[in-house]
Amino acid sequence: MRATASVLHLDLDAFFAAVEQRDKPSLRGKPVIVGGLGLRGVVSTASYEARTFGVGSAMAMSEARRRCPHAAFLSGRFDAYRATSAIVMRLLGELSPLVEPLSLDEAFVDLAAVERPLDGPALLELAAELRAQVTQETGGLTASVGLGSSKFIAKVASELAKPNGIRLVSPGTEIETIAALPARAIPGVGPATMERLSRLGVVTVADLQQLSEAELVRELGKSSGEHLFRLARADDDRPVEPERETKSISVEDTFEHDIADSAVLAGIAERQAGQVVRRLVKAELFARTVTVKVRWPDFSSVSRSRTLNGATDRVEVVAQIAKELLDGLEVSQGVRLLGVGVSGLVQVAQEPLFELEVAQPGRVLEETELPRPRHGSGWPAGADVFHAEFGPGWVWGSGLGRVTVRFETADTGPGPVRTFAVDDPNLAAGPRPDAAGAELNPE
Numbered sequence: 001m002r003a004t005a006s007v008l009h010l011d012l013d014a015f016f017a018a019v020e021q022r023d024k025p026s027l028r029g030k031p032v033i034v035g036g037l038g039l040r041g042v043v044s045t046a047s048y049e050a051r052t053f054g055v056g057s058a059m060a061m062s063e064a065r066r067r068c069p070h071a072a073f074l075s076g077r078f079d080a081y082r083a084t085s086a087i088v089m090r091l092l093g094e095l096s097p098l099v100e101p102l103s104l105d106e107a108f109v110d111l112a113a114v115e116r117p118l119d120g121p122a123l124l125e126l127a128a129e130l131r132a133q134v135t136q137e138t139g140g141l142t143a144s145v146g147l148g149s150s151k152f153i154a155k156v157a158s159e160l161a162k163p164n165g166i167r168l169v170s171p172g173t174e175i176e177t178i179a180a181l182p183a184r185a186i187p188g189v190g191p192a193t194m195e196r197l198s199r200l201g202v203v204t205v206a207d208l209q210q211l212s213e214a215e216l217v218r219e220l221g222k223s224s225g226e227h228l229f230r231l232a233r234a235d236d237d238r239p240v241e242p243e244r245e246t247k248s249i250s251v252e253d254t255f256e257h258d259i260a261d262s263a264v265l266a267g268i269a270e271r272q273a274g275q276v277v278r279r280l281v282k283a284e285l286f287a288r289t290v291t292v293k294v295r296w297p298d299f300s301s302v303s304r305s306r307t308l309n310g311a312t313d314r315v316e317v318v319a320q321i322a323k324e325l326l327d328g329l330e331v332s333q334g335v336r337l338l339g340v341g342v343s344g345l346v347q348v349a350q351e352p353l354f355e356l357e358v359a360q361p362g363r364v365l366e367e368t369e370l371p372r373p374r375h376g377s378g379w380p381a382g383a384d385v386f387h388a389e390f391g392p393g394w395v396w397g398s399g400l401g402r403v404t405v406r407f408e409t410a411d412t413g414p415g416p417v418r419t420f421a422v423d424d425p426n427l428a429a430g431p432r433p434d435a436a437g438a439e440l441n442p443e
Contacts, residue, residue: 002149025408037073037074156178388427390418
């Protein structure tokens with residue numbers, strides 16, 4: 001545990017939806033829902049205006065439409081999200097050399113490397129300056145920032161700061177701060193673990209704090225029990241680890257028919273883990289990170305990764321982690337593609353750190369990728385377009401051989417709406433070719 005609140009966690013607020021509202025002035029202040037728009041699509045991000053109607057991430061898009069039928073439903077523009085994320089990560093890198101990205105919209109920063117006084121007021125001033133920079137350089141996006149003595153506490157603080165706020169958890173107040181949180185707030189507590197904890201009467205972190213280490217070990221096994229015992233008492237000494245080279249080995253299978261049986265998918269994941277490990281052993285390497293990738297019927301996808309506390313080439317470890325990552329996803333809608341991979345490859349193993357009977361402690365990184373338009377799929381709602389006469393705009397909707405476009409940009413204010421034939425020669429997909437990325441990358 002650090003004696004100072006020198007870990008910062010930044011989380012961009014409703015990131016995908018916020019980028020859409022930034023670039024589409026007519027949607028500002030209105031409900032926006034981004035995700036897969038097919039019959040079995042899933043919500044990736046909902047704006048705060050949509051969240052007031054009960055819409056949230058991972059919800060079926062059909063349910064989101066029922067709860068908030070007047071929202072703008074967009075398929076998403078992953079290139080725009082990556083470009084905006086790059087700006088934020090650059091700002092964090094200018095603040096400290098130790099930045100650990102978790103996804104496009106969040107990261108940890110180790111402030112121990114910052115050459116300035118970092119007492120309470122100075123930390124709040126630094127966070128306020130950072131948030132102002134993010135808003136200015138991203139064209140208006142907001143971020144929530146948490147400050148704490150560990151990664152766990154910093155992330156808790158940013159959640160408590162949402163939306164668009166700053167929260168400092170002063171050293172010495174950590175246990176009190178987390179006590180009222182649900183036990184699910186602790187990393188590694190998924191549905192299966194929560195079900196076992198509920199047998200012990202656990203609902204909140206305070207309930208966990210009342211249990212002895214022996215009780216938790218008896219119920220969950222040595223590694224997970226000790227892990228939860230420590231985190232429930234805010235004992236977290238994980239370092240902020242800068243992003244490593246993306247070197248990986250993976251196996252994917254695309255199914256002829258969508259699979260919704262979790263047991264079948266677990267069996268496939270176990271087989272894929274065996275294939276991955278055989279390649280890992282042949283390369284004489286060991287892996288620190290296990291990843292599961294799932295693609296849904298609407299072609300959106302999600303990847304979940306767990307970075308372990310050691311490195312291994314054992315098929316039992318990779319298979320177990322892969323199945324547990326898969327177990328954390330709702331697959332009843334059907335799965336089109338499943339993949340298992342490993343990364344963080346090194347030449348030295350650290351086998352004594354592994355306990356096979358339970359999951360290894362370690363952060364879980366989850367990143368959603370929205371469906372990209374397929375050949376012949378038409379004009380997806382929200383996509384950028386450019387018209388030779390009217391200029392840049394975005395797809396309002398399409399059907400019956402026509403496409404409706406609203407012509408506006410982040411700088412124009414709400415613009416007019418026009419409808420064209422889908423094969424109009426003056427209408428092209430994508431932003432204006434000579435202006436691509438200009439607003440987000442002024443250098």
